[in-house]
Amino acid sequence: MKITFKIWRQEGANSEGSLKTYDIDGLTEDMSFLEALDHLNERLVLKGEKVVAFDHDCREGICGQCGVFINGRAHGPHDHMTTCQLHMRSFKDGDIIVVEPYRAGAFPVIKDLVVDRTAFDRIIEQGAYITAKTGTAAEANAILIPKEVADSSMDVAACIGCGACVATCKNASAALFTSAKINHLNKLPQGHPEAHKRVLDMTNQMAIENFGSCTFTAACEVECPAGISISSIAEMNARYIKAKLFE
Amino acid sequence: MFYRKNIIAVTGMFLCVFLIVHLSANAILLFPETTARTLYNSYSTTLRESIVIKIVAYLLYLSIIFHVVYAAIVTYKNRRSKKDKYIMNHKHETSSWASQNMGLLGVLILIFIVVHLVNFWARVKLGIGEKVGLDAYGNIDVYEVTYSLFHNIYYVLFYSVLMIPLGFHLHHGLQSAFKTLGFYHKKGLAVLAKISLIYAIIMSIGFAIIPVIVYFK
Structure with missing residues (x-):
């Protein structure tokens, strides 16, 4: 499946950030959202570009690390769900997915999608x-x-x-x-x-x-x-x- | 940070009770012309001459002022807590429009209150503007003020349409006031949500329909 990611890229806490577009192919429906980001990062490494920084840890929905804002919702389109439990089957082939860091004065952005909690x-x-x-x-x-x-x-x-x-x-x-x-x-x-x-x-x-x-x-x-x-x-x-x- | 919300909740609840009394009294306007005029004027004279009502009136002015001032402070502080906005935000999927826009709804209601006070309070109590006459019983003819105001289509529209934001504001505000003041019984909250909805519908439709009926009288 093919997805266009629009991801917030920000070098550091004090730098300006913006959305960058990445067209990515070769994703499958049973990938978790974080695996899709891993997939994107692997491609970025091969191209010699900087990887997208994002928080993650247990990947089984119990640690609370994987907080990102996906298509206008915290942890993506479903209710009561962490990002790691969100799978690409929730999206359609050809979808555009906007990924932003959490926004709150108390949670300043450290880099890309990582915020200080x-x-x-x-x-x-x-x-x-x-x-x-x-x-x-x-x-x-x-x-x-x-x-x-x-x-x-x-x-x-x-x-x-x-x-x-x-x-x-x-x-x-x-x-x-x-x-x-x-x-x-x-x-x-x-x-x-x-x-x-x-x-x-x-x-x-x-x-x-x-x-x-x-x-x-x-x-x-x-x-x-x-x-x-x-x-x-x-x-x-x-x-x-x-x-x-x-x- | 809690005391500000508590003040908004307490004053808001007081204003909710006031609205019930106000709407009940306004229902007098629905009676036939002569009965309505006599009853309405004698009722308003009774109110003006009562010491208790005088105290309640001052509580009412204070409630409105405190409610508005503290809501403005809380809104300002809340906006400062969330300076950076999302580029894409599907907030309508997670919360009601009214709950996201209580400030805007509040401003509309405040505009209504100012105009409403200029139309009635300023003329009857402060004696500003066109002089108000007496009725056959020697009471100040507040009915006439109401009657002539609601024969102006623009005022009828203003008074009726602005009851829509009032309804939305009351629906979210009433149930939230209880939660702010610590009412947390889950089943009770579900009942409270229904009561708030019914209350908001009665208040907004009740207040909105009276100018229209008076217009066609």
């Missing part, structure tokens, strides 16, 4: 952990947690930190990510000791990092590979108000 790490550092000693796996079972609580915690713990929520948000808000990390721990007894501090510190860092405010467009929950609902953001807001009142 360490702002997420700094939010995590503010409290997405517990200080209680949980002991061994066997001891963890000593704390009884109702099934529905454990399930709802797991629902948000599924966040892989890919940044699609920020990328698709018109405000570049990190509310879905931050809420997932907060609610994951605050729902569980192990997270209770630092519950209020966690909410206040992590949301404060979110503001420092120049992420925007959530206006509930709900675009994030459509793109989230883990299918985390925006009700998680509402829950974070409730926890924030509670923390402000009782801290």
Whole structure:
């Protein structure tokens, strides 16, 4: 199959970027999108051109590294999917595919399609952990947690930190990510000791990092590979108000 | 960053409640001419003379000002958080048009409010412009102000058409206000989305239809 890629090329953080067109043949429908980019890069190497830089790691949809904006959607045309799980069968022979890096003030472009997502790490550092000693796996079972609580915690713990929520948000808000990390721990007894501090510190860092405010467009929950609902953001807001009142 | 959104949510909800009262009162205009004139004028006199309503009125002015100012600040900051735009962006596939354009809808509603205040509030309460007469019972004839305004086709169009952005703004705004203030029950949110839709439809159609009916009276 033949595809025309229009890919954002940018030498470095401070250089100007632009879309460059690459006509590429020899792709197959069962290639993943990242394999198609690999295929393109191999051709570029043979021609002596610089390869397209893009982030990737596990290629099985669990690491959250492969964040790019494909044809106007974070992670491509499907809902709840990472780029590595997107296959070329989702496109037609002869299609033009526009590939851009994630756009957000807090995610500056490093090179081509690679953005700096360490702002997420700094939010995590503010409290997405517990200080209680949980002991061994066997001891963890000593704390009884109702099934529905454990399930709802797991629902948000599924966040892989890919940044699609920020990328698709018109405000570049990190509310879905931050809420997932907060609610994951605050729902569980192990997270209770630092519950209020966690909410206040992590949301404060979110503001420092120049992420925007959530206006509930709900675009994030459509793109989230883990299918985390925006009700998680509402829950974070409730926890924030509670923390402000009782801290 | 949370307090700004909370202020927008609280003031927005207050304005939503106000709209219900306002629309209910406007329904008086649908009565036959003489009944409507008497009822409407005595109702507006009661409002003007009530201390409680005076307090509510000041809360209303403050709500509008705070809602607009904080929405402008949040919008400005949000735009700064997303300076670089995508060359191709299929945002309509992931979110509603209204949710992406609350600022634009808000500006249209603000223009409406300014014109609306000039038409009524400025004339009746501030006494600016053409003097308003009294009716047979000695009440200020607000009905006459309304009646003559809505016999101008341009005003009828202005008042009715601008209820479309109001409807879209209310539909997204009402449910979002609850989420901003921390209402996160999933089934409750689904119900809330339906209530917001029904509320927005009633408000926009209700307010839009009254000038048209008065025009044909």
